[in-house]
Amino acid sequence: MKLWSARRGLWNRLALIKFAQADVVDIPVPGADEAPVRAVPLSQRFPGIAIHHVLVGERIPTDEADARAQNFYRFLVRLGRIFGPNVPGLPSVVADRTAALADAYTAAHRRLFPVPELPVEFRAPDLGELAVASPYDGYLKATGPDTLEWDLRSLAAYDVHPGLVRLGVAVTFVQEDGRLRATAIESELGRCVPGDADWDRSVGLALCAATTHTSLVRHYNWVHLVPGTAFAIATRNDLPTDHPLKRLLWPHVFRTHFSNWVTTLGQLSAGGDFESIFSFTRESLLRLFDDTQASFDATVVDPERDAEARGVLGRGLDLPVLANSVALHEVMRAHAARYLHAYYPDDAALGRDTAVQRWYASLDRLIPNGAAALGDVSSIDAASRLIGSLIHLVSYQHEARGTLLWNYQMWTQVQPIRVYADGRREPVDVYQRLVNANFGLNIRRTPMLADYSYLALDERGRAAFRAYLSDLLALQTRLEGEPGALWKVYPEMLEANMNG
C-alpha cells in the first residue's frame, strides 16, 4: 500500500500538471508547413504498438508541433514503464462511489475542474431509457416492428484480463407506447430476463460493453484515428494554402496529427491507459483497433443517415440525443452550404475545381470502405452535407463519445468499467486511473464558439464564418431555454477540433 501511495501521489501530480499547463492553442493561418503528410500504418509510426491497418500521419507538421508537450508525453511513457500508476493486488474500490470519488478526485483536481454529476437516468438505471437518453444512443437498432436491440456480441471475440467476464452482449428491447423496455440480455452470464438473479449484473455488463466500445472504438478509432486522420491528411495535402475550402476546414483539422500522436502514445503504448483501465488484454485491444478499422462504415458519421440505417426513425420513439446531434449537424451543414455558395455560382463550377476533386478522392481512398456514405463533391448540396458531417465528427461526436463520459464513467456501481466473474469491484488503482484519464479529456481546448473569419481569403468567406458563429450562438440560446441533461451537447461545450 505504501508503494501505491507513492505512485498515486506522483501520477495525480502529473495529471494535474498536464491539466494546468495545457494552453488553448490559437489556430494560425495555414501555410507554415506545406510539405505533405503521408499516411502510414500505425505500427510503423509507433513500433511498440502492433496495429497494422489503421493509418496515421507519418510526422507531426511543424506548425502543429509542440516540443515541450511531446517531451512531456515521452517522459510519461518512460516513467510508466518503471514506476507506473498501477500496482497488482490492491483492494477494491469502496462500494459507495461518492466516497471513492472523494478519495480519487482530490481537492487539487477539484480546483481545476468540477466533480462529475450523476445522470438522473443512472438513479434507477433502466436500459430502455438509457438506449435513447445517454451517450450510448447510437447502439439502438431495429430488428422488427416492435423489437429493437443492442448488438455488442462482436466484443466476445476479444480476450479479457484474468478474472473478468467477456464483453459480448446483446440486449433485446420491446417498444410499447413509444417507450422501450429491455426484455432479455444475452452474455457470458447466460440469458437473463428481468427478475432473474443475474439481471442487474447483466445490465451492468451491457453498460460496461457499451462504454468500453464507446471509448475505444467510437471515440478513439472512429473519430480520432480512422476518419479523423483521413480528414486531416486530405485537407492538408490536397488543398493549396489559399484555397477557399482549405480555409473553411482549417480550424477543424489543425493539430489533428499532434493530438493523435500524444494520445496514441499515452493510451495505446504497453501499459497505457486503454489496457490498464478497460477489460481487454493488450493483444485483444490492438486487434480490436484493426478489426474495427476494416469494418468502419462512414454512415456512422452522418447522424441522420446513421439513424435511418439503424431503423429507429419514424416509429414513434422519442430520440432526444439524436435530436441534439441533428440540431448541431444542421447548423454545420448550413455553414458549409453558405460558404460554398459564396465561392461557387453553381454545381458545375464546383465540379471544375480540380483541388476539390483531388481532396475528395484522397478522403475516399483513406476512409476504409470509402466516403460515399457521407456524400461527395458532385454538387454543392452533397458537398455541404459531407463537410457538415466532417465538422460534426471532430466536434459533436468527439465531445459526445469522449469528454461527455466524465459524468457517466465514474459511476462504476451503475456502469462498471470491468466486470469481475466473482462479483468483486475494480481495484483502487484502476479506478484512480479511470478518474485521471477522464479528467485529462476535460482539458480546455480551442473552442468552436469563436470568430474564425480571420482565416477567410476575402469578405465572402468572412461573412460566412460570422454567420456560422451567429447560428451557433442562436442554437446555444435555444438549448439553454430547454430542459438540461448530462447527455446534451451545447455549442459552447464544443471544441473546434479534436486537438489533445
Ligand SMILES: [Fe+2]
Ligand atoms: Fe479525444
